[in-house]
Amino acid sequence: MENVNLPAIRDCRQPWNKGRVVGQKRPLLPNHVWAIRVRLELAERKRDLALFNLAIDSKLRGCDLVKLEVADVYAAGLVKERTSIIQSKTDKPVRFEISEGTRKSIAQWIADPLMIGSKFLWPGRFHERLHISTRQYARLVREWVRSIGLDPTSYGTHSMRRTKVVQIYRKTGNLRAVQLLLGHTKMDSTVRYLGVDLEDALSIAESVDL
Structure with a gap:
């Protein structure tokens, strides 16, 4: 019987990322941060305001x-x-500051009746879940950015982590400080995370007059 070469049968499943924006998510700009804060304050969403503020300050995953x-x-x-806390990914400690506004929002949230007896800062709604999940957090971030007219596909939980350090880097050019704040073990990880390129380096160099 003669052998016949048949064309390979390809899987026609839809790619997981079809229609999605993949790659590094954008950091929020200062005006975005304030716009979201105002909306959460007006809506009296104590937990969300405390969570949003601490996400920006802590720069945690x-x-x-x-x-x-x-x-x-x-x-x-x-x-x-x-x-300070021990990071899950690196098993190393990372320290962070809690600004005055964030401390105020956290204190208001801790005083809420919903927090009575809770060990976790962001308790889950169901008894089998002690705290909110990363998926719930991601949904909240999408809701926050959508509320001020931003495209939620361009932002994510890493937007929250990157927001403050991007501003610190732009104002100081201090990569070592950013590395410490993010808890990165390698400097090149920080460079990739910030998206630092030659133009950034040249801009910093041009601002120094010797």
Whole structure:
């Protein structure tokens, strides 16, 4: 029997990323941050305001942010000005500041009746889930950016992580400071994360007059 070469049969399943914007998500701009804060304050969404503010200040990955405990940020009746946690990805500590506005929103959230007896800072709605999931956090981020007219496909949880460090880098050019704030073990990881390129380096160089 003669052998016949038949064309290969290809899987026609739709690509997982069809219609999605993939790649690095944009950081929020300062006016975006303030617009979202105002909307959350007016809506009296205490948890979301505290979560949004701490996401910006802490620069934590979503997996670490959702697992924060009350004791991580609160002691002796006050919200801490600085704190540290062990990162899930690297198993290394990272420190972060908690600004005055963020401390105020966290204190208001902790005082809410919904927080009575909760070990976690962002408790889950169901008994089997002790804290919100990273998927829930991602949905909240999409909701926040959509509320001020931004395209939710261009932003994500890493937008929250990148927002403050991008501003720090633009104002100081200090990559080492950004590396420490993000808890990166390698400088090239920080460079890739910020999207630093030759134009950035030249702009920094041009601002220094010797």
